[in-house]
């Protein structure tokens with residue numbers, strides 16, 4: 077997440093009631109008048125509008141913090157494409173595959189610019205990363221480097237050893253738990269998250285980190301502290317709301333609490349990344365080369381500024397550490413809840429692998445495992461809304477006029493829950509993906525990874541890690557939800573993190589089972 081969108085949190089109420097100045101309001105009405113005149117001159121109608129309140133528009137209706145769900149409900153009443161007002165901005169929301177693909181593929185050139193919240197402007201160093209950059213030369217070069225060194229098919233082959241080590245470590249830790257605490261539920265996230273972070277570091281800098289000395293703090297940070305500063309805090313910061321995002325004409329009014337919080341996160345992230353980069357530079361200078369993103373950038377992307385290098389390295393770490401955990405945790409939740417589907421998967425794995433450990437080579441022979449992965453991506457859409465873009469020249473979408481300046485929210489969750497496309501979309505049914513014409517290894521069976529030029533660069537890595545993890549864990553253990561865990565389906569954050577970490581009872585399987 078990859079995956080940065082401020083809309084996730086719109087806890088407005090109090091903030092909106094704050095300082096609204098008269099000068100600002102007049103400006104707002106003038107801009108509105110100009111927009112209305114423009115609308116009247118287009119041959120296409122405007123999209124249906126969700127009614128809201130004067131000045132704040134639909135903000136209060138979105139304060140529940142899960143806009144993707146509210147958007148999906150509105151789609152039932154207003155159709156696949158409609159417009160809302162978030163303060164002074166007009167936003168068009170897209171809720172089906174057809175209109176989403178039109179925006180991401182055929183009309184991409186009119187709507188490729190990223191729209192960043194104030195928090196994201198700071199945390200992304202004003203778009204200095206692949207996922208949040210506009211479509212420009214920096215983006216094209218940075219994406220090519222990322223794919224060549226880390227995420228493309230050949231690079232993923234070179235990083236295979238890290239995925240295998242990660243998987244063995246995960247299995248070992250679950251076995252150790254089952255042996256030491258046979259009747260205690262295991263916290264899936266605790267084990268998986270830490271190993272995934274290790275893998276992201278190995279791909280980025282060639283090695284896992286036990287600790288790092290940070291000069292700005294005058295102290296040595298533990299691995300857990302590094303993880304918090306580089307991954308957990310920025311994921312939280314990305315959804316911080318600054319009420320000025322919705323009323324840019326009031327940007328001259330300070331919002332000190334917000335600014336201090338985000339600046340501090342930025343400062344800490346900068347300090348830790350600088351320390352890591354210094355360490356790696358010393359390693360390279362001493363003649364030790366590693367197969368990693370850092371070494372590739374040092375030798376192939378010499379024109380990068382220090383800040384660009386820092387941001388690209390950080391991006392590789394944070395993006396590899398989050399959404400794969402989200403997907404794997406939800407898949408294991410669903411399988412632990414449904415013994416019949418778990419047994420069907422086990423049967424398939426045993427038929428394909430016999431007594432051998434499941435490996436990546438076997439994935440093409442495991443259509444039900446692929447179906448489990450894609451059905452989890454569909455139902456739990458790890459990135460529920462594509463990071464916002466805005467229209468930089470007048471365009472049409474779904475037969476409607478979309479004027480320049482409109483923000484575009486692509487509701488992936490809505491596409492994946494569309495009743496016209498998916499039978500009983502609220503049910504988790506991997507079977508819906510069986511017997512289709514597409515290949516077992518096809519990555520884009522749902523809208524989960526986005527589409528077009530900005531399609532997820534990490535989709536292959538996500539599939540390789542998640543599928544092998546789900547398969548190996550079912551091959552080696554019997555999974556059952558802890559009592560009371562079934563109801564814990566709430567989510568939290570920028571990506572659809574399970575609010576309560578998954579707790580399951582595990583039992584190692586008999587080798588002859």
Ligand code: HEM
Pocket residue numbers: 077078079180206207208219222227392395396397399400403453457458459462463488524525526527529530531532533534535537538
């Ligand atoms: C199940 C896991 C994942 C899901 C569901 C997911 C989903 C997405 C989505 C929806 C986008 C936005 C597309 C757009 O803006 O139109 C995206 C972009 C991106 N993702 Fe992922 N992602 C996942 C895993 C990963 C991983 C593991 C990495 C890297 C290690 C990664 C790296 C990226 C990058 C670099 C982009 C920007 C691509 C571009 O702008 O050209 N993603 N992802």
